[in-house]
Amino acid sequence: MTTAFTASPLFERVERSRRRKPRVRDEFITLAHGGGGKAMHELIEGLFLDYFNNPLLAPLEDQAVFDLAGDGRPSRLAFTTDSYVITPLFFPGGDIGRLAVSGTVNDLAMSGARPLYLSAGFIIEEGFPVADLRRILESMRAAAVEAGVQIVTGDTKVVQRGCADKLFINTAGIGIIEHDARISAANARIGDKIILSGMMGDHGATILLARGELGLETEIQSDAAPLWSLVQAMLGVTTEIHALRDPTRGGVAATLNEIARSSEVCLQLDEQALPVREEVKGACEILGLDPLYIANEGLLVAVVGAEVAEELVARMREHPLGRAARIIGAARAEPPGIVVLNTTFGGTRIVDLLVGEQLPRIC
Amino acid sequence: MCLAIPGRVVELIDGENQLARVEVGGVRRNVNIGLLDDTKVGDYVLIHVGFALSKVDEREAEETLRLLQELGSYQDEMAQFAGAGE
């Protein structure tokens, strides 16, 4: 026999209070916020949803479910993930949040995929200031709008003090490829031209200087930016885009080496054509660094058919993220798998992968 | 050895600790000028690991460049001279 349930005034008062939209009043993240209980729900509904709300996320299921916008043709999907652990969290030109969205959007865009949806997983160290979290979430929101993507699912964990360096973010992304170009690091062909979309070294140099240990000061900013709209503009010109990569860790040198190896061609660069900002040059001179190996977060390298190169560059220069675009070299047959630089001196040298990170030197 | 680079003194900061602000290509750093006499704003100094080792002798710098240019152009004269003799 079941007893019918009758709400009492006490019950109703508590329920009303429980169903009110939560607000996070804490100053610092605590272990409770990661506990899966009320505090965590408060954090998600009262903080994260302020920044990421959309119909796919709102149900707060463990996954987002959606149809892929298609016109009936079978579509190719792109899927990627990346984790962001950068220090410092905030730097001139951006923060870890902007990076977390742009970086994953760019990984999708480099296959020519239109980025659609992102997931965002947060690992937060106990004691992390909520105000900082808000700033980062706002950055992510703005970057997502800029990139035309939605953050549709996520996760939050809080770990004990000392078990994470303030904040780690993982984002995974899905995109859809709506054209026939086969873009791959293995598709560079002999005779192709190499295009760089902007100035080298801005992001890495900014981070190095922002860490403060070197005592250098200048007005450079990270170039972190979502690049899909630039790629979209490029695809509007031609599908003879054979390889696309964003040169992040290891710089343009690492990216070109990857393409040269995958495609078994020689990528030959013209030193005269390499664009580097004056301040980045200055910092590199002082520290003994080579801009070719410094990380970028708003730059792309494209290896394209020779016939379309000039037109592509012209179109890129019309785009705010491609104003400094130019041809920096070409692919030839020999020696395969190697990147070579024609120096301003008429000499030639190899641009090899470094063993590890590039470090400032005194010698 | 010895990565050292010429930079311009833009400010004298701390007399007691002998610090000056030096700029290279738009990047600035505090540099100890204790090894030099009489450094002034506008001087170019050679910086290495946070110390200024030497002041650039601008006259010598120009002279070196002039010699370089001369060496480079002598070659054109010789070519002309050789051509004229035929």
Next chain:
Amino acid sequence: MKFIDEYRQGGLARRLAEQIARLTDRPLKLMEVCGGHTHTIFKYGIEDLLPPNIEMIHGPGCPVCVIPIGRTDDAISLARRPGMIFTTFGDAMRVPASKTSLLDAKAAGADVRMVYSPLDALKLAKKNPAQQVVFFALGFETTSPSTALTILQAAKEGVENFSVFCNHIMIVPALKALLDSPDLKLDGFVGPGHVSTVIGTRCYEFVSRDYGRPLVVSGFEPLDVLQSVYQIAKQVVEGRAEVENQYARMVSRDGNRRALEALSEVFEPRDYFEWRGLGSIAHSGIRLRKKYAAFDAELKFGVPGLRVADPKACQCGEILKGVKKPWECKVFGTACTPETPIGSCMVSSEGACAAYYNFGRLSKVAERAAAQSGAPRS
């Protein structure tokens, strides 16, 4: 950038190279002593610009390369001490010692921090009074005055938790050791540039006077190096052997008086100091004077102080003297690579082997020579 870009003009470089070719077709072996000059030569492909009769031998002027394995082990032992903050220039982080490197020690938990200047290390000491801070001092006379001034400042300010692990070396004794070496056949020297801002050019006079070789003190931009080679070749052709100063915009005959005073106030020469690949050279290293013993990390903490020999396969000694070329070493490019360096020449990016491996695999010079000698290419 002023006083930098003007000395990098490519068009002028080609013309200079032609002038050098015009001067003489005698085979000449010239040594550039400084690692910085080696770096310039490879970065700008200068060897390929020079006429084939001029051969550049890459000397031992790379203070990171020549630190003996045992001393790096000592540095690592200091870094591993509890409560220690071990500070170092970036160059030394990856140098492989007996079993590990400073970078590996950092990964394993030692507090190893990279600094740009010894003054930054002193600042760290003042900020962390409960910990000991040691600075890994290395370099030639370009760098040792900075360490000297830092120690003087530490003394003046009474900083007690700061000390220096001194591995500074001197270039002139090394030059003399090279010149005294029986298997060395050199016609001239591209002389150290930045070291000379401190020690002046007088001290090289023995090279021309006693050994009959020309030495031209050279700047580090590519046009500087080319002009210096031109000047050396000109001396040879004219039968002269003198010390000339191509780097007059930075270097004076007497050097930097204050720097020399600071050096002699703080440091004194060691009887012997070992150079990786070259063996022991008399009076080539310096240590802190007794007066500054409180800042001497070796005395303060003690180090294992073991002498560790280079692996048998290592032929760095001959390569540093210019007797052998990198590709003539049996392990070049196979067992000895930048990722797994065996000897000093591969350790830093300015060592001759590292430079050839990283930059110069396409060098026409290397190709020609390898073809002639029939040596296997990497």
